[in-house]
Amino acid sequence: MTTxxxxxxxxxPVRASGGGLPGAVxxxxxxxxxxxxxxxxxxxxxxxxxxxTPIIGATMANNKKEGTTVPVGxxxxxxxxxxxxxxxxxxxxxxxxxxxxxSIRTTLQSVPMRGRLLAAKTAVAAAVSLLAGVVFGLIGxxxxxxxxxxxxxxxxxxxxxxxxxxxxxxxxVAVLTVAVAVAVRSAAGTLTIVFxxxxxxxxxxxxSDIDPLxxxxxxxxxxxxxxxxxxxxxxxxxxxxxxxxxxxALGTLAVGFYALxxxxx
Amino acid sequence: xxxxxxxxxRYGGQAAVDNLSLTIAAGRVTGFLGxxxxxxxxxMRMIMGLDHPTSGQALVxxxxxxxxxxxxxxxxxxxxxxxxxxxxxxxxxxRALARTNGIPVQRVDEVLETVGLxxxxxxxAGSYSLGMGQRLGIAGALLGxxxxxxxxxxxxxxxPDGVRWIRGLMxxxxxxxxxxxxxxxxxxxxxxxxxxxxxxxxxxxxxxTSVKELIDSSSLNAVRVRGADQEGLKKxxxxxxxxxxxxxxxxxxxLYITGLTVDRVSxxxxxxxxxxxxxxxxxxxxxxxxxxxxxxxxxxxxxxxHQHPGAGA
Ligand SMILES: Nc1ncnc2c1ncn2[C@@H]1O[C@H](COP(=O)(O)OP(=O)(O)OP(=O)(O)O)[C@@H](O)[C@H]1O
Ligand SMILES: [Mg+2]
Numbered sequence: 001m002t003t004x005x006x007x008x009x010x011x012x013p014v015r016a017s018g019g020g021l022p023g024a025v026x027x028x029x030x031x032x033x034x035x036x037x038x039x040x041x042x043x044x045x046x047x048x049x050x051x052x053t054p055i056i057g058a059t060m061a062n063n064k065k066e067g068t069t070v071p072v073g074x075x076x077x078x079x080x081x082x083x084x085x086x087x088x089x090x091x092x093x094x095x096x097x098x099x100x101x102x103s104i105r106t107t108l109q110s111v112p113m114r115g116r117l118l119a120a121k122t123a124v125a126a127a128v129s130l131l132a133g134v135v136f137g138l139i140g141x142x143x144x145x146x147x148x149x150x151x152x153x154x155x156x157x158x159x160x161x162x163x164x165x166x167x168x169x170x171x172x173v174a175v176l177t178v179a180v181a182v183a184v185r186s187a188a189g190t191l192t193i194v195f196x197x198x199x200x201x202x203x204x205x206x207x208s209d210i211d212p213l214x215x216x217x218x219x220x221x222x223x224x225x226x227x228x229x230x231x232x233x234x235x236x237x238x239x240x241x242x243x244x245x246x247x248x249a250l251g252t253l254a255v256g257f258y259a260l261x262x263x264x265x
Numbered sequence: 266x267x268x269x270x271x272x273x274x275r276y277g278g279q280a281a282v283d284n285l286s287l288t289i290a291a292g293r294v295t296g297f298l299g300x301x302x303x304x305x306x307x308x309m310r311m312i313m314g315l316d317h318p319t320s321g322q323a324l325v326x327x328x329x330x331x332x333x334x335x336x337x338x339x340x341x342x343x344x345x346x347x348x349x350x351x352x353x354x355x356x357x358x359x360r361a362l363a364r365t366n367g368i369p370v371q372r373v374d375e376v377l378e379t380v381g382l383x384x385x386x387x388x389x390a391g392s393y394s395l396g397m398g399q400r401l402g403i404a405g406a407l408l409g410x411x412x413x414x415x416x417x418x419x420x421x422x423x424x425p426d427g428v429r430w431i432r433g434l435m436x437x438x439x440x441x442x443x444x445x446x447x448x449x450x451x452x453x454x455x456x457x458x459x460x461x462x463x464x465x466x467x468x469x470x471x472x473x474t475s476v477k478e479l480i481d482s483s484s485l486n487a488v489r490v491r492g493a494d495q496e497g498l499k500k501x502x503x504x505x506x507x508x509x510x511x512x513x514x515x516x517x518x519x520l521y522i523t524g525l526t527v528d529r530v531s532x533x534x535x536x537x538x539x540x541x542x543x544x545x546x547x548x549x550x551x552x553x554x555x556x557x558x559x560x561x562x563x564x565x566x567x568x569x570x571h572q573h574p575g576a577g578a
Binding site for chain 1: 310313314315316317330331333334335336337342344345347348349350351352353354357358360361362364365366367405
């Protein structure tokens with residue numbers, strides 16, 4: 001009575017690819033999913049979103065006038081600034097764990113072209129962060145619409161748009177992190193630079209009240225990200241925010257590529 | 266085949282590898298010897314495209330490493346054991362490697378079998394012993410079925426069984442016509458494994474020779490003569506001095522004579538009417554021949570103490 005099922009070889013890629021960039025990407029993919037830290041980072045990020053969203057949502061609701069609603073997308077965006085460090089850790093470990101264990105030498109033996117290796121790592125980090133970011137965003141809008149009740153602003157497709165933009169932002173932050181990690185090599189150094197660059201430095205610059213520094217702070221990844229994700233219109237539009245993010249990511253990537261090419265493994 | 270052309274690596278002003286030119290041929294095991302800090306590992310890293318030469322170049326099959334489309338199919342190397350993420354299983358590590366070079370995944374199970382890790386292939390590499398880590402590194406080197414293999418101190422920390430296994434593996438690979446290039450400090454092991462030797466000191470080539478030639482050239486190859494007839498032995502020494510043949514008292518009834526054959530020494534003793542209990546040729550070990558040769562280029566030798574075996578000769 002049973003219909004015959006096609007026999008599949010479960011999950012294992014049995015086809016040998018021709019190497020090249022697709023091979024390098026496949027290799028990075030296998031490496032990413034074969035260590036536990038990846039799962040911890042993703043679970044940790046999702047957990048942070050789940051736990052922090054109601055708190056941040058409540059805070060934002062308290063700051064609003066009676067009778068107005070809080071857009072759930074804004075709550076999700078605000079929460080991402082906490083949860084982003086889970087994906088920063090994920091992207092960072094793709095590089096720094098290799099330097100720490102010495103396996104970078106094995107990797108570079110298998111993919112001697114530095115540009116190809118960096119492209120593969122960047123692509124995998126960005127793709128995973130994009131997907132995870134959208135999921136984080138959906139958790140953010142979902143949880144905040146539940147926790148805020150009738151104060152939740154859930155207008156139209158806005159919430160979904162926020163989730164998508166959160167994914168794009170986190171993908172670009174992952175690229176930025178990969179680039180810094182390639183240049184710095186150590187986990188401590190990478191985390192310090194990314195943390196200071198994303199959160200501390202903009203605040204310090206902003207507080208300086210010196211016009212060019214304030215203008216710089218407004219154009220750093222953090223602020224650009226906020227403008228982009230919230231689709232704000234000041235001090236510039238969301239398109240400009242995205243462009244600035246992309247420029248930061250590519251600029252840092254260029255520095256990372258230069259370091260990777262120039263230095264001995 | 267590996268070709269080095271004026272290969273040079275400087276760190277600061279110091280040359281770690283200094284104008285090294287040589288060819289490592291296929292079909293034999295070439296031992297790469299030299300004191301600590303001689304530049305062996307640095308040379309190997311440059312061959313594998315990991316470190317940039319300051320000048321000169323290293324070629325694998327006639328091309329620089331970076332230009333090989335499928336490098337793992339041309340050359341496999343074990344540079345440092347445990348160059349694996351400790352949280353990743355051996356199988357995942359090898360599958361990831363295979364994908365980069367278009368190597369069929371079945372090869373992963375084959376090499377795991379070859380190195381005897383099949384039963385632990387799904388365990389985290391961090392839980393492996395030193396020897397297992399070494400075997401995993403070798404599995405990675407063999408993955409692409411390359412014509413050239415290179416091992417940096419592969420028997421470090423291995424038990425006698427592991428040492429024998431690696432010896433057999435290297436001999437087998439060379440017998441299949443592959444190029445095998447291996448560094449080691451264990452001279453007794455090299456004597457058994459290598460056919461050919463490249464010896465460097467302070468980054469420079471000291472000599473390139475066969476194991477047999479090196480041992481034959483040692484001044485420690487001698488004829489050992491033993492007898493109870495003290496006066497007779499003294500007469501023999503006097504005669505040898507006349508001929509300027511190096512001879513040395515090993516103990517009151519034992520002589521070491523260099524540069525004459527056993528037959529010749531026996532004949533001389535017979536002519537002089539000396540009664541001997543033993544006339545035997547003693548061959549230097551590779552270790553002794555090597556120590557003699559590199560005495561001048563040991564960079565980090567012990568400050569004082571032992572006198573190397575060549576000193577008295
Ligand atoms: N990254 C580096 N920076 C500075 N100096 C280095 C570096 N790598 C190696 N050296 C130096 O280069 C020289 C050669 O080192 P190398 O490791 O190649 O020697 P080796 O022959 O492999 O020694 P050993 O037998 O101890 O393994 C040493 O003096 C070492 O200090
Ligand atoms: Mg070494």
